[in-house]
Amino acid sequence: MSSANLVCFCEVEVAERQENSGPHLGCDRQQLSKEAPQARPSDEGGGAAEGKSGRRPEPFDEEDDECHGIVGKQPGKQPSICTSHGSGENWPPESPGSPTDGHDVDERGEWRTEARKRKEMVAHFHEGAGSKLAAYEEFPSTLRYETRVNDSGEVEEKLVGIAFTPEPFINTARRVARVLFFQLATALVFAIAWALFCLGCWPMCEYKSFSRGVPWIVLDFLRVLLIYVEYTAAALLMAEGDGRLALRRLVSCGWIFVPGGLFLFSRAVVHHFFGGFRVLYRTYVTPPAAFVVTFPLAFIFFRFSAHRNKTVMRHRKMIYSSQLTVIFSSQLSLAIVIRIFLLPLATGDTTDGERTRVAFGFLLITWPFLGLVTATNRAIRDGSALQTAPCLAFGAVAHALFPRMCFDLFTDIAIPYCVLIGGASSRLFIRLVARFKPNQRETQDQHADAVDIIAVRDESNSDRKPGPRLSRLSTRAASYRRSKSAAFDRLRCMLSRSSLASHLNTILDAQSKFVTSGYHPMFLRRLSDQVYLYGLAELTALIFSNLCSIIFEQMLSPSGERLAERLAGLGVLVLIEMSLEFLLFCYMVRVINLPLIRSEREPKAVRMRLMGMFFTGSICVVHGASHMVMFVLQSLDREAYGSVELRDYCPHDSFLLRRHMGA
Numbered sequence: 001m002s003s004a005n006l007v008c009f010c011e012v013e014v015a016e017r018q019e020n021s022g023p024h025l026g027c028d029r030q031q032l033s034k035e036a037p038q039a040r041p042s043d044e045g046g047g048a049a050e051g052k053s054g055r056r057p058e059p060f061d062e063e064d065d066e067c068h069g070i071v072g073k074q075p076g077k078q079p080s081i082c083t084s085h086g087s088g089e090n091w092p093p094e095s096p097g098s099p100t101d102g103h104d105v106d107e108r109g110e111w112r113t114e115a116r117k118r119k120e121m122v123a124h125f126h127e128g129a130g131s132k133l134a135a136y137e138e139f140p141s142t143l144r145y146e147t148r149v150n151d152s153g154e155v156e157e158k159l160v161g162i163a164f165t166p167e168p169f170i171n172t173a174r175r176v177a178r179v180l181f182f183q184l185a186t187a188l189v190f191a192i193a194w195a196l197f198c199l200g201c202w203p204m205c206e207y208k209s210f211s212r213g214v215p216w217i218v219l220d221f222l223r224v225l226l227i228y229v230e231y232t233a234a235a236l237l238m239a240e241g242d243g244r245l246a247l248r249r250l251v252s253c254g255w256i257f258v259p260g261g262l263f264l265f266s267r268a269v270v271h272h273f274f275g276g277f278r279v280l281y282r283t284y285v286t287p288p289a290a291f292v293v294t295f296p297l298a299f300i301f302f303r304f305s306a307h308r309n310k311t312v313m314r315h316r317k318m319i320y321s322s323q324l325t326v327i328f329s330s331q332l333s334l335a336i337v338i339r340i341f342l343l344p345l346a347t348g349d350t351t352d353g354e355r356t357r358v359a360f361g362f363l364l365i366t367w368p369f370l371g372l373v374t375a376t377n378r379a380i381r382d383g384s385a386l387q388t389a390p391c392l393a394f395g396a397v398a399h400a401l402f403p404r405m406c407f408d409l410f411t412d413i414a415i416p417y418c419v420l421i422g423g424a425s426s427r428l429f430i431r432l433v434a435r436f437k438p439n440q441r442e443t444q445d446q447h448a449d450a451v452d453i454i455a456v457r458d459e460s461n462s463d464r465k466p467g468p469r470l471s472r473l474s475t476r477a478a479s480y481r482r483s484k485s486a487a488f489d490r491l492r493c494m495l496s497r498s499s500l501a502s503h504l505n506t507i508l509d510a511q512s513k514f515v516t517s518g519y520h521p522m523f524l525r526r527l528s529d530q531v532y533l534y535g536l537a538e539l540t541a542l543i544f545s546n547l548c549s550i551i552f553e554q555m556l557s558p559s560g561e562r563l564a565e566r567l568a569g570l571g572v573l574v575l576i577e578m579s580l581e582f583l584l585f586c587y588m589v590r591v592i593n594l595p596l597i598r599s600e601r602e603p604k605a606v607r608m609r610l611m612g613m614f615f616t617g618s619i620c621v622v623h624g625a626s627h628m629v630m631f632v633l634q635s636l637d638r639e640a641y642g643s644v645e646l647r648d649y650c651p652h653d654s655f656l657l658r659r660h661m662g663a
Helices: 003-021 029-038 113-129 169-206 210-240 243-273 275-294 296-307 314-348 352-379 388-400 409-436 440-460 472-494 497-508 510-516 521-556 560-590 605-615 617-623 625-636
Strands: 141-149 155-164
Touching (some): 155 510, 169 210, 169 617, 169 625, 210 296, 210 617, 243 296, 296 314, 314 352, 314 388, 314 617, 388 617, 521 617, 605 617, 617 625
16 A cells, blocks of 8 residues: 555545544544545545555554544543554553453553653662662562542542462472572571681680780781671672672772771770770760761761762752661661670570560560661662662671561561551551641631521521521531541441452552552562561571580580481471471562562672671671670580679670670
8 A cells, every 4th residue: 555545544534533523633543444444535536545446444554653642632532542553562542441350451551640650660770770680579560440430420540559460389489499498508608607707706705814815816806807897898888789889989988987997996906905994995985986987977978979879869869878877877876785785684694584584675675776777778769779688687687696586477478568557557647637637628618608508597587586607616526427427337338248358358469559659669679678688687597596506515515416416406497497488488479579589580689688698797796706605605504604704704805895894
């Protein structure tokens, strides 16, 4: 078909539509292809496409398709949208209210506001992640819309959630098992390394004379250097989310970490060589120096990093740097609280009841810090998507190294729902506060209604005395009674058997709640990394604590039979933990659609998790190595180590505070 006949046929259709409905901005290709056999020749004779040639007009090719506007909108009708069949984003137009099982699945995407915003957020997420392979969901999803009639009688569409189709369960189980085996291998490596470090700190605590303790003083300085390197690496990885970029940032911003290093090494020097100044140093120098390193210097570094980070929006650089400062400062504050209060109490208590109270106190103290850190991490929208491991590893490992009785499988599953409950609680609080404030328009309408009622009564009963004016209290009481009856009706409807199942499905559909509440894809990715990191920290802490106990027990009283028994018990505990993690991962992937498995295919995701766990998680073990050694020894031999004080047992540990040193 020639291009002249094609243009002529389009002019015929446009002329016919202009006679019926007015001027148009373009031509609807779908209706054009349907109405082509009934096309009549125009008065000018140039549009006899089928009558003269006997052929049916061919549809538009993608190259010739210039139909991109909205066809003339008539009152009460939805405009048709000209789209291209060759495009992967636009689809043929259909009536916006066409339901698919009661919902309209968004496959057109471009002309819906929610889909357009979601596409922009996904593009921003991929830009921050630095790769198109970055995942914020496990399976591809589409937006679901529901056609409703509003109060004014107009038909409107409302976003009600998303729809995704998971793969067969056997495939998910196979992929989850592969991820969990890699997680087990990673946990074994970290647990063995940390247990060997604690084993090396044990001889350092045994020697008490200065002449024999000189090599252990050198090791203490090396330990201080290791902690300084770990804190610096954690801050760099939090800021950049990539090892190569972190090295570049160290070259340009290394001077910011110099005061922190001077503070750590000066404390060790005073502890070992200037014992008479310990009290003065730790009373007047340590608190202000720790405050400067924890807050101002941390903010300066993250602000400087955000200024040169191209993935952070210009108007959000201050918010981004403040969020990272809150995370880093909270972790340092948590380390100080653990070292000052919790670890000395754990090593000082000898009975099971006292240690149980310490464990509960540890949970109550650390939960606010962990809640602040995790909530702030999920709220970060800019920067790299691989920052979760260095941001959360310290809190996760610190929380998992001690008895966490209230943090089992059910609370792991409840992590996404706790986020939704928190958001719903905040919105409910705002709604309740706004209810106590009088609405000016509503008050004026109620007053106008009262005046109209009185005016009508005066006109009908002019010879009578006018009735009393309706007070604001009476109108508010009437509105309260109406709202109360409506609330009872809604409650009665919710308690019906048919609606309970739908409400249960709505509650469990956490992914739809995330989408309808406007959560950023970066939020979902950070939530997924948080679940993975907490599972890794729990498994590592389980293996590490039991491995330390086994090694120290064999050092005190070697026994092959006891060793086999303890290793078999550890294997059973690991098997139970892995089974629970398997159920957790399957639920998170198939129900909530978190990218726990898909994110493993990203180029730098696994590397960043390992680096974050190594640098940030190791801080807990290096800081509290002496306390952990004493804790394990007291649990193995109460008679020999039950009455030993830490200040007498580990005199070369410069991280012990004054009141535990007797200085």
